[in-house]
Amino acid sequence: MHNHTIAELAAGLKAKKFSSKEITEAFLKRIKELDNKLNSFITVCEEQAHKDAQIADAMLAKGNAKPLTGIPIAQKDIFCTQGIKTTCGSKILDNFIAPYDATTITHYKQAGAVLLGKTNMDEFAMGSSNENSFYGPVKNPWDLNRVPGGSSGGSAAAVAARLAPGATGTDTGGSIRQPAALCNLTGLKPTYGRVSRYGMIAFASSLDQGGPMARTAEDVAMMLGVMAGFDTKDSTSVDKPVPDYTATLNDSLAGIKIGLPKEFFNAGLDANIAKVIEAAIKEYEKLGATIHSISLPNCELSVPAYYVVAPAECSSNLARFDGVRYGFRCANPKDLEDLYKRSRGEGFGAEVKRRIMIGTYALSAGYYDAYYLKAQKIRRLISDDFRQAFSQVDFILGPTSPSTAFKIGEKSNDPIKMYLSDIYTIAANLAGLPGMSIPAGFVDGLPVGMQLLGNYFTEARLLNVAHGYQQVTDWHKKTPENF
Amino acid sequence: MSLTAVEVKKIAHLARLAINEADTPKYVSELSTILDFVAQMDKVDTGSILPMAHPLDVTQRLRADEVTEPNQRELFQSIAPSVESGLYLVPQVIE
Structure with a gap:
């Protein structure tokens, strides 16, 4: 079943x-x-x-x-x-x-x-x-x-x-x-x-x-x-x-015109993953797609811009968790400020606290222009890169992740290393575009995902492009041995 | 961009987060590293670029000024940490 x-x-x-x-x-x-x-x-x-x-x-x-x-x-x-x-x-x-x-x-x-x-x-x-x-x-x-x-x-x-x-x-x-x-x-x-x-x-x-x-x-x-x-x-x-x-x-x-952003295939990408993605591109050529080289020059700034925009918005959104109306409340608060601070300090984990603090700093008086406003301007540049790209091609193809699944604990003590796991995916969020990951092969027994990005509201066509590939490949049918 | 322990404590206060004294050096170093990382944004001159607050350039939709939500005070207060006579209880604020 x-x-x-x-x-x-x-x-x-x-x-x-x-x-x-x-x-x-x-x-x-x-x-x-x-x-x-x-x-x-x-x-x-x-x-x-x-x-x-x-x-x-x-x-x-x-x-x-x-x-x-x-x-x-x-x-x-x-x-x-x-x-x-x-x-x-x-x-x-x-x-x-x-x-x-x-x-x-x-x-x-x-x-x-x-x-x-x-x-x-x-x-x-x-x-x-x-x-x-x-x-x-x-x-x-x-x-x-x-x-x-x-x-x-x-x-x-x-x-x-x-x-x-x-x-x-x-x-x-x-x-x-x-x-x-x-x-x-x-x-x-x-x-x-x-x-x-x-x-x-x-x-x-x-x-x-x-x-x-x-x-x-x-x-x-x-x-x-x-x-x-x-x-x-x-x-x-x-x-x-x-x-x-x-x-x-x-x-x-x-x-269909598929664009390959040269920035997604640079030195940061594992060579074995690149091979898997190249094989997938060949399948699309067989299905009648034409392949075009494109550039998203500002996408390398998507991770830095994201780590201002996302923490800033989270510091504001997570202000609602105050230990008063619902959720965890610390024991024996001595006054209202102590209640807020300890309920939040004890209730949130380390990464959430880091991001709330980065966001609070980025939005604080004197730093708003240098961080939040700057990040929003970069966001515009990234969005414009995509606008330009989608005037030339229908879809953008590349790897979803720069590596296959990493070991538990391997990146947990290095926030920046962890943040860079999303180097190929973040730009679509900043621009608000739809994207998919589909199984494209394996490296050393671990799955590799191929990312497809489309223009606004092209989900139906994206699914069509993914489905077409899944009709001629069987990577998505592979299942882990012990389950 | 290197933050000091004093700055980190100020940020934690603004965010209403209690952090242990012993953890302060760790936050100083991690937050400074993250700020150094995001400083890559300075490579690009964005002087004339319009900031983008929202992925789709839409204006906020307004709805008719009608009551749409029923009063669910009891349901909502049933999950509160401390409630009495329909009020949320917190430590005394006014002497």
Whole structure:
């Protein structure tokens, strides 16, 4: 059962080969048996999953099922789930029972999907290795000594180990694409504003975007159809119709123009990864694509600019965690200031505190122009680079990550080294563009992801380009040996 | 850009974060390293560039001035650390 893709499970449910109850029980059983090796779930929602499966089976029996009805989905623990613990990977929210559902959760409920559980993540989505979680690191199912990537590391590990057929992630600087690459998954970060941020605990509001992670582009297309859409509760949600992302998956790729940014293939890239990406480019040529060399000259500044913009926005967003209205409160506060300071100091982990302080500094009197304003200007230059590139090509292709999955502990004492894990993914967030990572091969038994970036709101075409590649390759079908 | 221990303590105060005295040197060195790293931005002259606050150049949408949320005080206060008579409790502020 667990080897089926979402599309296969959905077809089986429709044909009454099995019930949602059977699927749900099969995945819950796998989580019980195997997740002690991975630590990919913070909360397993067994009771809720059984209830959801019952509702789904009734919908299926009545004949009013939707594409994802009865499919178990794991939700990143950044999405608020009413009545269910929602921690964002932090001690400060360890006792937080969300009083409402995120719009993404509401959409999955309306679609008849089953809530399997809440997945582990870097605290407040800040990290590229899932080592920053209050609930402990997540292990990569391809090698248990290595990280699954982050911040959506729990979602990636769970889907790669087939403890769930699909999971949600969020991507502020690469947090869907990088773990997808390190765990051999297909993941999509939509255009900023495509998926509602309501009830998705905020990290950097002008960059955060939720999206799907699964094994195939087809599954991702099915999930995106549920997640995307206008939401009046999110003031930056974009009011554009949602196409049927599965309808155009098989369109021809003949004549598409793919750009290779020379900055993505420079000395910083591992030579073995470069070989894998070059082989993928050849496949696209066979599918009828033309390849063009392009330049994104300001992209090398995307990581520095990001580490001003994201911390600045996080220092403001995370001010809400004050030990008064919800979440962790320190013991025996001597006055109000002590209550704030110790609740936050004891409730947040080291990386979150670093970023809050960097952001506070960058926004403080006398430094605003030198840091925040400067970073916003660089952001404009990066966005203009993409505008220029997309006047020449339809898609941009390159590696998702400069290395394969690294060892647990390898980068955890060097913040800058860790930040550079996202060197190829961050620019898309600064510009608000959609991007995907898809499995492209292996180096020393570890998965390599290829990144595809598209122009604003080209998710359907991006999925088509990913799906076309997956019809002629089988990298996405490889699964880790011990799971 | 090298921060001093005094500056780090000031930043922590502004951010309302208690940090241990013993951890201060670590924060001094880490935050200074990060600021050095972001200083790469200075390589580019951005004098005439318009800052970009938002990825899509859209104006903030406004909604009709109507009540859309029901009062859920009890639900919201059920998850608060300390509540009495419908009020959130904090240490005494006014003598």
